[in-house]
Structures are given as structure tokens and as C-alpha cells.
Amino acid sequence: MALETNSGTSSARRSRSGSPDLVASNAGTALPYATRSALHLKGLVPSGVEDFSAQEQRALEQLNMKSTSLEKYIFLSWLRTTNINLFYRLVLHNLREIAPVIYTPTVGQACQEYSHIYPFLAPPNAVDGLYIPITEVDNIGEIIQNYKESIAEGDEPEITVITDGSRILGLGDLGMNGMGIPVGKLQLYVAAAGLNPDRCLPIVLDFGTDTQRYLDDPLYLGIRQHRPEDSEFYTAADRVIEALHAAFPSMFIQFEDFSTDHAFGLLERWRNKALCFNDDIQGTGCVILGGFISAVEQAGIPARDQRILFVGAGSAGVGVAKQLVDYFVIEHGIPEEEAKAMFWFVDSRGMVTANRGDRLAEHKVYFARHDNGDAQCKTLEDAVEYVKPTALIGLSTIHKAFSESILARMNDFNQTARPIIFPLSNPETKAECSFEEAMRCTDNRVLFASGTAFPDYTVPETGEVKVPGQGNNMYVFPAIGLGAVLCKPERITDTMVFAVAKALANSLTEDERARGELYPRIERIREVSADLAAALITQAVREGLAQDAQWVARVAQDAGESAVAGAHPDGRFAPGLASEVSKYMWTPAENYEQLRASLPHYHHHPVVASAASAAGKL
């Protein structure tokens, strides 16, 4: 056993299962003397008995001693796998500072370095998720069984984030190293929406990589082969998803950071067969629609006069634009063809037109322009002059694509209204422009949101501090997952996602609106997630798709209407529903007693049971 324990190269599985006592491993120096004695831990910890807030203070001090973001990331990963309760206390109390470390931008660098910063924890007592090589797909049943045996009874996963690492943020194909993204996204599920950390399952499909530097890297931990052709990819991916769905039928599956063709392909194959969702297409569409609704309200021109130029026509760009079309159709009564005509796209070959002379990828065809005559703008500058946009949306992965001259032209074109400029590519090194640049070049009039958080900007003339909006799907995917886990809809529909976007726009406080902000402050994210999850549940019930009877009854009763009213999705939900949702959110324990009380099923885990019986109590 000692040999097995020490031989793994893998890391961090559930921290607590690695301990002879899961409660003890989450309490450490907070363990009361009597318990130390009962568990034969006397003398094995410093004599001071402290509370969780003192531990948190020490953890924060140690975090702040790290001089780089990557060092902070490594420290936080270690803390998460050592003491999950303390980790989430720290994250929840310092979300504004820590989100950029466990998520974008630092998670991007962490993924690039994943094989080099991988910690040395060993399975079966340390598992941070599933690594499924394409060469082992025939053995997927065995892999899932191994996972089941590694978790405590009652901890079957209720949510998974799954990637194949082929398009990690805007950083390209990172192969198995992309595992940092599911791990990071699931931390936000816990922090932002209170999903139970023990029931979150990160998965990487280790299907190879076409990035030569990883294939050549002696420390690379993924399989060393090129990516498969499409048919082999889909056969293998389908087998994994089928097996997961069979093992955990109500588990919510979030597809994340697949290359654009496979992102659309997998969603199409699975959206009506399993409870699943693509975060880059639907989550991004949802969060940007939420911010866009607020921006249009503040812009100063009628919605139907918007001229929206997208730079980037991948899964994110097309996903966002489709949500915006729905918004113009549903909310403003604009016919679909007219709504579609409000959009222009630029990709790596210039403006997307039907007569450009190349074969357009399927997902671009819907938005290809037919009214351009002979005009074929080859550069973004040309397209900006041609379209004279009111809104410029970047999902291109091209750093500084919104040059100062382009930003200045946006200002020129929008003198009677406020320009909407959203550089949404991640991480920061791929962002199309910064908040400071957008403010400076538009006389501080811009309505702004970015994918990665930018610092506040102080207007030099007035000293006024302006806060940039963060248009990142982190504002919605945790709530969509929470709502889905609670009401168990048969599937996630576009109208449910639309209802969540509306709820996000509705979630701004009067103060946030008065300051011209487009998204709620991150400190309110749990409150906002409860609203958004309530909106999803309400919509699922209205569509007759919610399968959990408790939520169907609750929504129907509160709304005073039939559960299958099929009502217009308006983002509203019954008063009281959000606070009901909040009750289901996991929160870290405040003290030792609470920790013990909050983790009753730990006692069923074989490791705990044997430790408890050896100790004669617990």
C-alpha cells in the first residue's frame, strides 16, 4: 500500500479522502484537544487550538507573500487539495482578488504550464478529476468504476465540466494541459453558486495535441500523439459521454473549450439526449446578452438602430450573436431577417460575406452578408469604415485588435450616442483592447465589458473612478448549473438560457445602474446566482421540462399558474424562489462543530469509518 501511495504522479483528488479523518483534515489546527486525543493526533499538530478565521488569516498572509500570480495559483491549488473548507472560505471572502488567480487570466498560464506545476499527490487518496486518454476509451467503464470507488458514498457527481483542451481560452490547443480549465470552472461553480465541491467532476479528454512543443516536452503528462480525425473524435467522445450519462444519468454536463467545429458538433449531438450545455456558445451568449441589454438601455439610440460588428466568428462570436438576434426578435418585435441584418462579422479572412469566394464554415453561413455587392473588407479598419458600428464586439483572440485609431473612429461614429465596445477574448494577453484605452479614445463615453477583469480607471479631469464590466460567462454558468441540478430539466433549451440572460440584466441594483455599470459587482455573485438559477427553474417549469417535482410544485404554487403555461420567457420568477434556491448553496463551515455537522456522509466513507472505529468515536 505504501508503494502504491507513493508511486502516483497524479495530484489532488478530494483532499479529505486522503486523510485518516476527513473532518480532521479540514480542521487541522482547529481540532479541539479532546478530538486530537480520540484520533491519536496528540502531539502531531502545534499545541495552539485556533478558529477557522485565524487559519484564514494565515492563509491570506501566505497567499500575499507570493510574488507572481502563478505562485499564487500553485499555493491555492495546494490549499484546495489540503483543506478544501479553508480554501473556499478564503475564496469566498476574497473573490475579487482571487477569481483572477483561479480563473482567467492566471488559469491560462497555469494551463500552459500544467505539466510542470502538477502537484505530487497520489491516487486513490488524491484525485482531481478524470483523465481519459483516447487509447483507453474502450476501458471507459473501468475508469468510471475506479472513480466511483474513490469517492465517498453520496458524493456521486452532479456536475461535470469536460474539455479536450483543443481551444483553451484564446491560447489554442493545450492538449491534456487544458485540465486546468474544468478544475477552475468548477471552483467557480462552488464559489459563485454554492455547488457541493465533493460532487463536481472535472474531466479532460486526453485525445492528443497538435501543439508540437507539448509533444516535445519531456514533462508533458498527456498522451504523445496528434489529434484524431473528425470521425474518430466523435466516436470516442460519444462513447465517453454515453458511459458518463449511463453511470450518472442526472449529471449536468458542461462542454468547455472544444475547438469551434467540435463545440457546435457535440452540442448538436447531445443537447436533446442528455442534460448538457456548451459554455462557450450558450454561456457566453447568455452573459453578453445580459450586459448588452443594459448597454442598449444606456446607449442613447433605439435598439433597432444598433449596427453591431463582431470581430471573430467562432463558437463564442456566433453564440453571442445568435442570443442577441433572439433578443431583438423577442423583446423588440423586430422580424428575424431584419434583426440578423443588424450584424456584421470579420474573421481571419475579412468580412464574412456570401460572395467572398471561400467555402464558409457551417456556423458562419447564417450571418454571412448578402448585401455587400462588390465590397469585401479585408481588414478590420475597412470593416469599421464600411459598417460604422454602434457596437464593436471582440471574440477574436487577437490582442490589441481594437487599435487606438479604431477606438477613436468608434467615438467619431457615435457622437450622439455612447459606443458599445466589448473586447471579450481571454486571457488578458488576447484581449482586443484595455479599459483604459477604450476610455481614453472615446472621451470616457464607452459602454465597456471585457472577458478578463481590467483595473478601474480614474478619469483624469474629474477624478471619478469608473469600474469596467466583466462580460465573462462566469456570471451565468454557475447559476445555470445550479438551476439544472435542482430542477433536473430534461434538457437545457435556448429559452431557458434567454431567461437567465434577462434575469442577469434585471439583477443590477439601482446604484449599479446609476453608475452606468453593465454587470453586478462580483461581491454579489451568490445573490445574483440565486436569482439566475430561480429564473432557469421557472422557465424549465413553464416549458414542462423540469423533472424534480418539488421545484415544479414550488414554482407553480408561487406563480399561481399551471406548471406548463409555456409563458413568454421574461426572466421573472416568483418572489421568494431565489431565497429558496440560496438554501441549497454549499457554504464552508464557520467552525469545527459546523464542519462535523455539515459533513454527515463522511462517516460512511471507508477511510473515515475505519478511523472512527479505531478511535472509538467521532
Ligand SMILES: NC(=O)C1=CN([C@@H]2O[C@H](COP(=O)(O)OP(=O)(O)OC[C@H]3O[C@@H](n4cnc5c(N)ncnc54)[C@H](OP(=O)(O)O)[C@@H]3O)[C@@H](O)[C@H]2O)C=CC1
Ligand atoms: N468572455 C467570455 O466569457 C468568453 C470569451 N471567449 C473568448 O473568445 C475567444 C474566441 O473563442 P472561440 O470563438 O471559441 O474561438 P475560435 O478560435 O473558434 O474563434 C476565433 C475567431 O476569431 C477569428 N480571427 C482570428 N484571427 C483574426 C484576425 N486577425 N482578425 C479577425 N478575426 C480573427 C477566427 O477566424 P477564422 O474563423 O477565420 O479562423 C475565428 O472566427 C477566445 O479568446 C476565448 O477566450 C470565449 C468564451 C467565453
Ligand SMILES: CC(=O)C(=O)O
Ligand atoms: C471564459 C471562457 O469560457 C473562455 O474564454 O473560453
Ligand SMILES: [Mg+2]
Ligand atoms: Mg471557455
